[in-house]
Amino acid sequence: MTVLPDAKLYIDGVVRDAEGGKTFDIIGPWTGASVGVAADASAADVEAAIAAARRAFDHTDWSTNTALRVDLVQKLYDLFDANRDRLSDLARNEAGAAMGAVGRAHVDMAMDGFADYIRIFPKVEWEKDYGVRPAFGFDHDRKAVREAVGVVAAITPWNVPFYVNVGKVAAALLAGCTVILKPAPNTPGMGAIFGEFAAQLSFPAGVLNVITSEDPALVGEMLVADPRVDLISFTGSTGVGKRIMEKGAATLKRVFLELGGKSAKIVLEDAPNFQMEIASSMLVFHAGQGCAVQSRLLVHKSRYAEAVAILKGAYAAFSEKWGAFDEPTHIMGPVVSQRQKDRVMSYIELGQQEGATLIAGGKAATDKGGGFFIEPTCFADVTNDMRIAQEEIFGPVLVVIPFEDDEDAIRIANDSAYGLGGGVASADLDRAMKIARRVRTGTMSVNGGMSIAGDIPFGGYKASGMGREWGVEGIEEFLETKLIAVRL
Incomplete structure (x- = not known):
């Protein structure tokens, strides 16, 4: 029509x-x-x-x-x-x-x-x-x-x-x-x-x-x-x-x-309002189709299990809140094409083959109509050497990776061909700023700071x-x- x-x-x-x-x-x-x-x-x-x-x-x-x-x-x-x-x-x-x-x-x-x-x-x-x-x-x-x-x-x-x-x-x-x-x-x-x-x-x-x-x-x-x-x-x-x-x-x-990008969001163990910080990391806006989206969530190992539980609840609560064409509160719809849908679904299959744990989504959403819908998807138990952690998926797929300490978080964030965006959350601003300065990326958000706007420069390092x-x-x-x- x-x-x-x-x-x-x-x-x-x-x-x-x-x-x-x-x-x-x-x-x-x-x-x-x-x-x-x-x-x-x-x-x-x-x-x-x-x-x-x-x-x-x-x-x-x-x-x-x-x-x-x-x-x-x-x-x-x-x-x-x-x-x-x-x-x-x-x-x-x-x-x-x-x-x-x-x-x-x-x-x-x-x-x-x-x-x-x-x-x-x-x-x-x-x-x-x-x-x-x-x-x-x-x-x-x-x-x-x-x-x-x-x-x-x-x-x-x-x-x-x-x-x-x-x-x-x-x-x-x-x-x-x-x-x-x-x-x-x-x-x-x-x-x-x-x-x-x-x-x-x-x-x-x-x-x-x-x-x-x-x-x-x-x-x-x-x-x-x-x-x-x-x-x-x-x-x-x-x-x-x-x-x-x-x-x-x-x-x-x-x-x-x-x-492209494979940006990392680092959530330290002292992050203020930890539950909201984790829940808001769901990769759902515009079905994850953004170059600067934070598609790798890095969480301190001491709170990793807690973070996974929060994400399970957040994705479950979101399951009925996307995919309606005329609903003004919805921020997620389909991916752009059949080709893109096939690409994203192939990465979801790959993540399971690599041994990651699927904690949400993972399927095509056939109940949404004839378009190109994929469920909001999240993988836990991900290591940074997996392809789903290294390659840009460009779909609603979040991977969650544990880290040992600040140095390990920086290492994981930088262990990527890309360097476009990223973020860090901590109650200690000085600690967060030290991490932000060492991540090799074109933009960094500290505690939710808006790092993309029309009056500031945007671009990437490395393959970004x-x-x-x-x-x-x-x-x-x-x-x-x-x-x-x-x-x-």
């Missing part, structure tokens, strides 16, 4: 169909059936978008007309703000967001971040004076200036698509870049709406382009290989991130990569990526530094 508007391409200032009118179905995670159609771009469509973005950067004043950029980005924010209900429909029907999740990461948090970008944009330093220095008998006055990097390809995922689209598109436009947005095949409408609104606001032709495609690789491969694209900003899996680095090397393309999104640093990712020296 079609419930969403058609997702069209937006190329060179025009909202249009793909070459030959080709389309593909958008499959709704709640039903497993089509909820709309999207334009299926051809190689010629991608070529047209790249050419338009290059032309707009090289032959218009977009990169230097700061007042125009700020005005249009503000108007784009205002238009999205007036259409939050439509954004909610897209998040629910394309990404499978539960109603209680829409008001958090999917729409409201994204809009807060959008507003943060506009608010902090004046803090970007466009010039830096290095002063006068004598050399070779003359004085030389040195100044660094910042300028837009050029054409940006933003390749975005399906889990929280509007949030990530804003994080890339708003920052790049404010920086003075032109943009080609390539949303994931599962969530094309949340990308197409950027083109629709840009057209309504009469954005200069070519400044923003949106390409949707059923093929998960065609558009991205073209964007990464093309020398007219100056920077790739990618959020997604580590495997694809590695391929982008490899293929982008031929043109020495700049890359920003926000990749490179560069930072959000905050002033997120805008600066799209700038080059030019040093100008004048002989006096």
Whole structure:
């Protein structure tokens, strides 16, 4: 049943169909059936978008007309703000967001971040004076200036698509870049709406382009290989991130990569309100489909059995509190696709084969309808060398690992290819801060501190990526530094 508007391409200032009118179905995670159609771009469509973005950067004043950029980005924010209900429909029907999740990461948090970008944009330093220095008998006055990097390809995922689209598109436009947005095949409408609104606001032709495609690789491969694209900003899996680095090397393309995670939450034996700390660690928000979710729960061995008992009770109490499309209190719905469901279920089977103890869930939830539902799942008796503790599952699967002391907790947390998020809970703030400083990860939450917001930088260490999104640093990712020296 079609419930969403058609997702069209937006190329060179025009909202249009793909070459030959080709389309593909958008499959709704709640039903497993089509909820709309999207334009299926051809190689010629991608070529047209790249050419338009290059032309707009090289032959218009977009990169230097700061007042125009700020005005249009503000108007784009205002238009999205007036259409939050439509954004909610897209998040629910394309990404499978539960109603209680829409008001958090999917729409409201994204809009807060959008507003943060506009608010902090004046803090970007466009010039830096290095002063006068004598050399070779003359004085030389040195100044660094910042300028837009050029054409940006933003390749975005399906889990929280509007949030990530804003994080890339708003920052790049404010920086003075032109943009080609390539949303994931599962969530094309949340990308197409950027083109629709840009057209309504009469954005200069070519400044923003949106390409949707059923093929998960065609558009991205073209964007990464093309020398007219100056920077790739990618959020997604580590495997694809590695391929982008490899293929982008031929043109020495700049890359920003926000990749996978297997983040650890460390709960010390003195954690305040221990029961709530453990119970709130259930991995259920948006069915665990988040790169920075804390999917490894590390608990001091002296309270490990207590923690497992708390989790059993918490999961049992939660069993009837998820999976209803129209229930505003629910924060968990289906996973995004049959492919993702199969992947997550294979990890649940693997965890049992590895010898972990299944204390909650573990099955497909067939009573929820025809969509892609998996029960909230938790494994105890997990060791950190198990694959379910090392590999990103990207589903509602929590693993619980005991540790001996602070040093052991730090060792386990760092014994991972990833380094994106994490947390620590303790009544001793100094102790918690010492641990937070030693965990090799891009963000750390101490006693529930909010480590992700639009006005602060976000990104990872190791296989979790490179560069930072959000905050002033997120805008600066799209700038080059030019040093100008004048002989006096």
